[in-house]
Amino acid sequence: MGEAPTEEQQILPFRAVIEDGEVRMTERDRFGELEESGYGAKEGKELLLRDYEALYLVYVKKLVLEDPTGKPITFEKLAELAQKKAGDSWTKFVIYRDLRSRGYIVREGFGFGTDLRVYERGDYPKKPAKYVVFALDEGIEKGMADLQKSVREMAKMGKEAIIAVIERRGEVIYYKVSRARF
Secondary structure (H helix, E strand, O other), X not given: OOOOOOHHHHHOOEEEEEEOOEEEEOOHHHHHHHHHOOOOEEEOOEEEEOHHHHHHHHHOOOEEXXXXXXXXXXXXXXXXXXXXXXXXXXXXXXXXXXXXXXXXXXXXXXXXXXXXXXXXXXXXXXXXXXXXXXXXXXXXXXXXXXXXXXXXXXXXXXXXXXXXXXXXXXXXXXXXXXXXXX
């Protein structure tokens, strides 16, 4: 068994580099700390963070991000880069931040139009995700046919579908979706 981290180690932020649009953890000896908390995905000998994960960790001051030359990347700069890469990155970040602040482990969705998987508190990584989240901004139109198909697929997998809507003031409102027959 390894030794428990000292108080100083517990408060030190993680370090990562952003290169070619990818956020890569640079401290291999700390990968486990992030993985246990549901962050990142191992790719070879690297731990890659999704844009919304990196944004969240920088936002809560648990991650120091730099470019390859060692220049610090601010939260604002990272948000700008992420938005250029994917138009829905801010929407995902806001929902991700809200769910994390409520104590949920949140991972990338697995297709069918879903954006995020959400684990019941205490279930990760022992049990599969209970919820799948579809992210929407208030005022943006989305086709019902796609949503119906996704909800049907999620129900087959035993998942509960949730629509997360970001209203104009930036608050996230959650709606449980179920199949209905008329």
